Amino acid sequence: MVSFKTITPIDETVFLERERPTDADVEKALEIASTGYAIWRNWPLEKRIDVIRKAIAVFVGSKDNIAMEITQQMGRPIAFSGGEVAGLENRALTMLSLAPQALSPSVPSHVEGFERSIKRVPLGVVAVLAPWNYPFLTAVNAIIPALVAGNSVVLKHSDQTPLAAERFHQAFDSAGLPKGVFQFLHIDHEQVARMISDARIAYVCFTGSVVGGHAVQRALAGTFTSSGLELGGKDPAYVREDANIDFAIANIADGIFFNSGQSCCGIERVYVHKRHYRDVVDGLVSYAEGLKLGDPRDAGTTLGPMVKSSAANLVRSQIAQATSAGARTLVDTKRFEADIGHSAYLAPQIVVDCDHSMSLMSEETFGPVAGVMEVSSDDEAVALMNDSRYGLTASLWTADSRAADAIADRLETGTVFLNRCDYLDPELAWTGVKDSGRGATLSTVGFDYLTRPKSYHFRTKV
Template identity: 30%
Template sequence: MAIATVNPATGETLRTFEALTSEEIEKRLVRAEEAYREHRLTSFADRSRLLRRAAELLEEDTPEIARTMTLEMGKTVGSARAEAAKCVKAMRWYADRAESLLADEHPKQADVEDSGAARARVVYRPLGPVLAVMPWNFPLWQVIRFAAPALMAGNVGLLKHASNVPQTALYLESLFRRAGYPEGCFQTLLVGSGAIEGILRDPRVVAATLTGSEPAGRSVASVAGDEIKKTVLELGGSDPYLVLPSADVERAAKTAVTARVQNNGQSCIAAKRFIVHTEVYDVFTQRFTEAMRALRVGDPMDDTTEVGPLSSERGRSDLAELVDDAVERGAAVLCGGGRPEGYEDRGWFYAPTVLAGVDATMRVHREEAFGPVATVYRVAGLDEAVELANDTSFGLSSNVWTRDRHDIDRCVRDLEAGGVFVNGMTASHPALPFGGVKRSGYGRELAAEGIREFCNVTTVWEAD
């Protein structure tokens, strides 16, 4: 597999990199094991100091690394700067709170006295080197939301990043080294996907986390299961966006545009299926379609651009196939449906698109549309809306627009997703656990749940 920076706005290959040899991989595994032996013994104060320094450096580097991300995967440069700022926030959040999140827990003596213990407690200890297999769509954030808690817990990281963002991957290793982390605490492995199994099977690698596609998750989970190693998986999503009769329809429609086209539509937690009650369907669909049609598509380096290119030619082809299949089976194209004007033969652009009349025979009903394509459904009531929302193999997050408390409680109870966002769009935050159910994966990132995923939760029982 080629490891290269290819500009999605032009298709031009900017830089290429050689994959690590087996000997070079072995050296990095040795370094990781040696670094872990030392890092696990450091104090929370020392770990916090290092992570805070990394946050300061990232803040200083933001203009440069934002440009790099845009060149490598095509996100608008404004959203790239926002991504870097979000990473800085998460790093400082964990630097401030990791010690309290992993503090020893002491059960009440009355609850354990029949166990024979004079004293009992639960302690959180690090596991060791963790392999992180990360995607290209949020090339900084996806890594930092693993690395910040993992390093604060006393683990060390091995990053196998997506092969189309090698410069961002190398930057991340250099960031932690410049911050003062010892060599081996966080390393980037420039390797193809074929090397993952061997690395994961190595006894020095104790666990893995993956954000990516369902097939990638299945592959990593299979190997890890065979080796009996812990994994956390965050896979695809086809998030529903329910708009019910009592909703603020104008605000719901405006937010829906951002929820669908964030990151050029290439986000697992982007709203993709807009399920709208018949009482408000016409006005919502009109407002939403008008706003989608008006989005400015263009050069992602231009701060006025709202939607840039998809990350790869294959990504655009896959998206176009979903739309074409839906149209052939009777779906109506309310806007978009192909390459935008002026970009027919350059770059990997696809116009913001709204499809109506989608049904279960169409691939776009079942598969994740990874790009600026929305499907709009009309439903007659809440029961039908919830049933349709759950009619997917994914369960990452969901959005509900309503002022009715009964509707909110019902959706929280019945929507099959790792998150329910009411009167707003899904977003991740360091203080809130993040993850999915069904084929969107398992385990949680962020918050207390995220930092504890790669800890040995140890019971300490003492008798007099």
């Protein structure tokens, strides 16, 4: 049997090992998923909601164990890992509450002698391909609405966080979900490509890199299977002249450094009006210097390792490229004993004297670092914020909501925040433009991609 190993970034030792399913196992899973779908789709919506609600309760009941598993698998400090379980509960319950509205028939104007409606019906078997950085929050965005809409789900989770898939399965199994309606497969990339190109897969939900998104598209070439792609970003923040500076600094810094910067909607570049540039830079540096980098199992750690040493080294290379081109780093890394170089432990960093010729300001960094640039006007800020091949989120920091609305209309992103950042509201659509992907999850809009419209045109008088 072929197996794979999950290496914990805490000390780069083997945390667990799992066997790969065979191609025969994948074939059986798709067969069972199709059979389960035929049963599950006919359950009343209220009954589907009830069993999923029970699964959520089972999951939340294991919060402490799940939090430690997150920490051990991908390195997030234990002080914060439990928040992911709470976040999953909130998102899942919100999507359940939105389902009756989102899935209710649309009835057009009355025509005598006819009954007409448009129903939202399930697609079939949905493949969910989930990443490691928020192993539950990213997956739940697709899993819950897919299931409640009447689809069956096959989950392929990252090899870095395989226990997340197993936890989902335990919860659904305990709640009494019919056989085959939810399954997971610890398959490799080649097996994923073959699986999603199978005619029994009706839709693919992928969260990951742009490279991964292109791989999904190649696998689906020649089929009519649709996909939703959430591919990350290079998300900017703009601090206007009238912003509450102390509030902006604290929240932007959290958006930069939380989860070691490994968030698709984390802040990676900051544009500051010249009036406040020095104060914002000093504030971000001070925040960074107050972080405690260390073993994420320690309750006092506020900045854990990145997921792999190779990921940390990629960030180091971006910083080195920027400084070789004239940028300056302002955080003294010697303050962080855990940062020994070429390890997964990477000190936080703020970089100034940047420009968009530097990869640090143009390519996804996915680490605890941000470049900061001075601007003189809204027009300059908008031009720089849009100067990116990504378009996931952008945040505006200002006391003027009308100005923010006007700026937001000009920004090429899926979400615009005012005086907050790095957050998913489950009642709003989560979507991106340009290389940040396509499609949408969450909100009532998210159900549109996991169902299809079916028209009912009945003549009632003959």
